[in-house]
Amino acid sequence: MKRQKGQLSLQVLIFGSIAVFILSGFVLWAETHITTVQREANKSLAFDIAESGVEYYRWHLAHDPDDYEDGTGSPGPYIHEFLDKEGNVVGEFLLEITPPAVGSTVITVRSTGRTVADPTIEKIIEVKMGIPSFAKFAVVADPPDIRFGEGTEVFGLVHSNGGIRFDGYAHNVVSSAKEEYDDPDHPPDDGSENEFGVHTHITPVDPLPPATMPDRSDVFAAGRELGVPGVNFEGLSQDLKDIQTVAKNGGFHRIKSNSKGYEVVLKTNDTFDLYKVTSLGAPPTTGCNNYLGQDGWGTWTIKNKQFLGNYAFPGNGVIFLEDNIWVRGTINTARLTIASGRFPEQDSTNTSISITNDISYTNYDGGDILALIAQKNINIGLQSEDDLKIDGALVAINGRVGRYYYRKPGGGSNRCSPYHVRSRISLHGMIATRQRYGFAYTDDTGYDIRNITYDTNLLENPPPSFPLVAGNYEMISWKEVK
Structure with missing residues (x-):
């Protein structure tokens, strides 16, 4: 058979073209893959650089906690080179720092990381850091022991430096500085039968140590912790003195009323009405008396008052009155701390804050923040509303947050009826109490x-000049912006 000329050359050409096409595709794929890998590596490096910027400023605050200008004395942003282990510049981070609001410690740090290899790539991390305050807890207490009865539901962290008997329902962790203690509400109260530092008597009652502590998720949804570090209440009196100083310098301050105290009525137009309280309501009957011998017992309900004036909320958000205070009303986009105290501190002259009517926010996104800080007690008065709503952080420095014992009818007398029993109290905020609440x-x-219900906004946005529980900045929130 006669071979045709050019047949082999045509086959070589066809297969060669196919090979070149495949090889070109492979080269293109390899190049794309390498580029993608390099880009992902640069993204990862940019992220690491951005995180390094956050850690750098956290370190900076540990050494200079009041500097929000990166040691320059000038507004930012602030750029720092990022070096590899050989000392070569491989990128940079850019810091944008938002200082705390007046009376707060919470700062915002936005760190942008970029690489030298590909400056078009950047990663952005934004964090909030602050010095922890008492506002990190839903309830924090310093008494030898504390009890949450049936019908109590708590959203947020609960801590006591003493023991806790908890017979309600806790959505977050309940902790005690004690491993075990002798519960005075569970006889015999003679130290012979210690109970767990956090325990419940909801059926089935917790066993006694050294038995294994049961889980009890029906009471402690997020668990319980024993023997944790205590919270220092000793500095609160000095904190109150500092708040008085802040009020005298850019806040609102009044000396004692020479009467029963003051009433503050909060308004949504960033003002408040101030009254002098001239008399308190008497108990409804002679049978309504201090049956339990409680310190400071009374109706804590206003009868007569005198209008003193309407005042704007102070620029630094701090109101300090050197007398007992009654507070009610509503705020709208306001941050306030209302404090009551008289110095030098004495048991006979320490002042309290009382609540008988609703204290409400308009906004629950952090736009409204309120603290009531009393030198002695936070009282819920005799003639308090049947369905009482309180929005705010409540602090009783030397006393307790709570309601006095008002006797129910008996012995042929109405006693404190109908105010001896109320339907519901709802707190959206937190409680700090020195004595049993x-x-x-x-x-x-x-x-x-x-x-x-714990107001989570208190963590990132505590009230002005609110007492702190630690001295170092901690991370509050973290998010990747880009």
């Missing part, structure tokens, strides 16, 4: 339903 008693007097 409580809004109800075991004989079914007080508030039947007690709801304590």
